[in-house]
Amino acid sequence: MKKILVCLLTGVMLAGLATSASAHGGRGGYYYYGGHGGGWRGGWAPFAVGAVAGVAVANAYYRPAHVYYAPQYAYPPQPQTAAYCPENGLYYPQTQACPSGWQRVSY
CATH class of the missing domain: 4.10.820 (Translocated Intimin Receptor; Chain T)
Structure with a gap:
């Protein structure tokens, strides 16, 4: 107006x-x-x-309002994990089945 x-x-x-x-x-x-x-x-x-x-x-x-962008925060990277089978001594891609159960190993 x-x-x-x-x-x-x-x-x-x-x-x-x-x-x-x-x-x-x-x-x-x-x-x-x-x-x-x-x-x-x-x-x-x-x-x-x-x-x-x-x-x-x-x-x-009359100018349009300024646009302020929120700062981008860098979050720490998530630890990398893999599935390890202690019975076979292999990780998931090399073996498809693990009778004793999988272990999560971070690397």
């Missing part, structure tokens, strides 16, 4: 400045006296300048 309000207020202020400056300096617009009364014909340029300036000011004012 705040962003829209700032955009709108900035655009209206800059458009007002552009039209009052153009009315006094005669930079592209003209004042006519016609059948339905007089009026200033300046075109859409002052309003476009005001809208672009309003968007630029609002985008400069």
Whole structure:
């Protein structure tokens, strides 16, 4: 809501400045006296300048929030273990069965 309000207020202020400056300096617009009364014909340029300036000011004012990443902690490595068969004297890949039961051995 705040962003829209700032955009709108900035655009209206800059458009007002552009039209009052153009009315006094005669930079592209003209004042006519016609059948339905007089009026200033300046075109859409002052309003476009005001809208672009309003968007630029609002985008400069409102930035996205910074993203902070949590630090990565290095955990100690898990001990390496293997299955050993004391009856055969072999480890798991070399023998597939162990009648007396497997022993966990860390290395």
